[in-house]
Each structure stands twice: as structure tokens, then as C-alpha cells.
Amino acid sequence: MEIIGNNVEPQAFEKWFKPIVPVSCIDNTITLEVPSHFFREYLDDMYQDLMKMTLKRVIGTDACLYYNVKPVRRQAAVTIPAETTAAPVNRTVSVNTYPTEGNPGPFVFPGLKRIQINPRLNPAYNFHNLVEGQCNKMGITAGINISATPGNTPFNPLFIFGGPGLGKTHLAQAIGLAIKEKYPELVVLYVTGNEFKTQYMDAIQRNKLTDFLAFYMKIEVLIVDDIHDMNGSKTQGAFFNVFNYLHENGKQLIFTSDRAPVDLVDFEERLLSRMKWGLAVELERPDYNTRLSMLKSRCFREGVSIEEDVLVYLATRIRSNFRELEGALISLIAHATLLHSEITTRLAEGIITKIVGETSTKVSIDQVQNTVCEYFNITRGDLVSKSRKRNIVQARQIAMYLSRNILNASLATIGAEMGGKDHATVVHAISTVSDLMSTDRLFKQYITDIEKMLVPAGL
DSSP states (O other): OHHHHTTSOHHHHHHHTTTOEEEEEETTEEEEEESOHHHHHHHHHHHHHHHHHHHHHHTOTTOEEEEEEOOGGGSOOOOSSOOOOOOOOOOEEEEEEOOTTSSOOTTOOOEEEEEEOOOOOOTTSSGGGOOOOTTTHHHHHHHHHHHHSTTSSSOOSEEEEOSTTSSHHHHHHHHHHHHHHHOTTSOEEEEEHHHHHHHHHHHHHTTOHHHHHHHHTTOSEEEEESGGGOOSHHHHHHHHHHHHHHHHTTOEEEEEESSOGGGOOSOOHHHHHHHTSSEEEEOOOOOHHHHHHHHHHHHHHHTOOOOHHHHHHHHHHOOSOHHHHHHHHHHHHHHHHHHTOOOOHHHHHHHHHHHHOSOOOOOOHHHHHHHHHHHHTOOHHHHTSOOOOHHHHHHHHHHHHHHHHHHOOOHHHHHHHTTSOOHHHHHHHHHHHHHHHHHOHHHHHHHHHHHHHHGGGTO
């Protein structure tokens, strides 16, 4: 474990190697117990080379590794929600207070009031519970960099935007929690845009504006969720002053919004320009693999075992966001627990119908291919041919990607339906599309447009 600990991030080691229990070591064979099949698959996917290298170094070139999956009967009882660590706390700080009669003159010395600011961070919203995929990879990477040296990266401010339920609040709070873990002396505060506006209006009514500003200028990591709700020129004027003071003093700023900075309406131009100083990261709809990984991860956290076909059904039916997907899983677990029934696809169907309605989801590979051909104005024959023309290859790769992401079709089936392409070709196509979506905005728009065209067909 010492060798592995020196070759992986501490966070990853804590999550993926600490739970491993050594069972036996006979001759050149070592057996390890892992909590679940998902856990074993993740180790194989992410750390297989490292494990092989370590075993070769410790045991020899003929070392063998076997996994035992922890029996379900030995797993913890189902808990809703999952247990988490204690909420972090901030140190006590001194805040200037002024007379209620109004703002003091230049020769009036304010009093000092010692207060402890509640960070208002939810311990469940940590990086351990955040599943990484193409939809949020850039945001997580930026967040980890920020948590290592808050205020001292090019990502200040960090502006996280995207639709509802995509994990904006989770990511923002995960950064705050990671900062508190590494730098417990820093004062962190999570607040919503609407709460900031309400606090400002209350300060004005009570003639406490100076105290209000003095309070916020004590914050060292300020997280403002749903900043698009911070409308009103006077509120934005106060926040502009807070922003300038904190940024100039090397404090970290993190914002979330349901739209990009350029799309914020009724915002002062000077404030908008400052929001563009750092990094704007868009969180996108999770693809099939990320949705399935999230479900498996949540099952592991809840200590419950659910058959793969049920999880596949959930990941296939609910595609819009993490919130609906997680809500469906918790609802499914609750129904099964309260009714003392087995978790089956049939039970999942009844629950999902209430969440996403009666719309059929039976989209075929034929429909995907026909839609791609229509979008790119090519024939079905062109799509499944061996043509190496750039536009044909691109359309072919997109069709393979969508067949995998939307339908979860097997690689063999996709290859067969695409004119007999082999396994390696399909894997390369899916990987190529995933990479291009994260770097090429126009290419990403192709995928979005085609997905919207498939909605009437039953997505």
C-alpha cells in the first residue's frame, strides 16, 4: 500500500485503496476483498497498470491478483441519505461595527465584534461523491487546482454554469470543502445570490450597510450560488465593491449560474467584465456511462446492491440531469425498503413513469442512423460504406457514439449495423467524438442538434 500511496493522489488513495481488505497471500497469488463489483471494475479500469507494477516489484514477475467481492449480507444497512462527515467550521473573526445613527466620520473609530461565520457547506457535497465524466471533467479539474492553492490560480473567479440538476452546487461546495480540509484556518462562506440580495436590503433598512460590507470583506473563499438571482443595480453595486476587495486581496471567488456570463441579463457591465476575468466552465448533460457510474457509486454509498439491468434501465430512461437520476434511485430504494419488495426493473418502471412520463424510449439504431444521415445530408449507403471522406467519417463516428450513449448498444452490435466495422473501429469512433465534444463547440452542437431531432422519435 505504501508504494501505491506514493503514486496516487491522497484523495484517490483514501477512496479506492483504503477500503481494500487483504484476504490471503499464497506463493505468488494475492487475494483482496473489495466492497462491490463496481469497485473492482473501477480498479481494473483506472489502476490496473499501477497494481501490476506494484505486484511485480513486491512479489515478482509471475504475481497473480484475485478479487473477492464483499458479500451483500456484510454490507451496511440502507441509509437515506448516505452518512457524511461533520460539517466544517470557520475560525472566529473580528468584524468592525458602526453606530446605528449612520456611517461614521473619518475620525470615528468603530467597535470590534468577534463572530464565527458558518461556512454553510453540506458535507455530502464533496469530491468523493462527485462522479467524473466528460460532462464535468474540466470543472472538477479546475476545482481540484483551486482547492490546492485558493486565490493563487488563473481560475479566479471560477464561473460554473449549466442547466438545473447538473451538479453546479455540488461542485462549488466540493471546492469549498476541499479548501477547508487543506486550509482549515481560511474563512469560507456559501451563499445564494438571492440571500445576498436579501441581506443587502435588510442592511439598508437597518442602516447597517457598512457592517454588511465589513462582514463580507472578512471572507477568504466566497461561493455565490445562482448569482443570476442577484438582480438590482444597488445590490450589484454593493457586490461589485465586495468583489473588488476580495479579488485584489487574493481571495477566491466561485460563482454558479444557469447561464453563461455573456447571457446574464440586467447585470452591470463592469460586474460582468470581472466575472470573465477567470475561468467559465459549462457543466453538460451526463452521457450514458457517466449516468451509470453515478448510479453505481450512489448504490455503493448507500450500502445497497441493485442488479445491473435495473441500473441500466434507469440510466437509459433518465438522461436530463443527475438530480432526476439520483431522485429516481432514492425513490426506488425507499419503495423497496418500505414495501419489503425486491428491486426489479418492473418496480423501476412504475417509479420512472411518474418521473419522466409515459413517453416510449425505444429508439433503434436504424433511427439514430437515419437521423444522422438527414442531419448531414448523406445517404444510408454512404454512412455504412468504407468511404474515407471526412464528412462521411465524421457522420459515421457520431452515429456510433449516439448508438452507444443513447441506446447502450453493444460494441459488436454497433459495428455490425455500421457495415461490419470491427470492435477497435467502434471504440476509436466513440473516443474521438467524446474528445471533440470537449474541445470543439461546433462539433458539440452537432451532437446536441441530432439528440433534439431524436426526441420526437421517443427519447
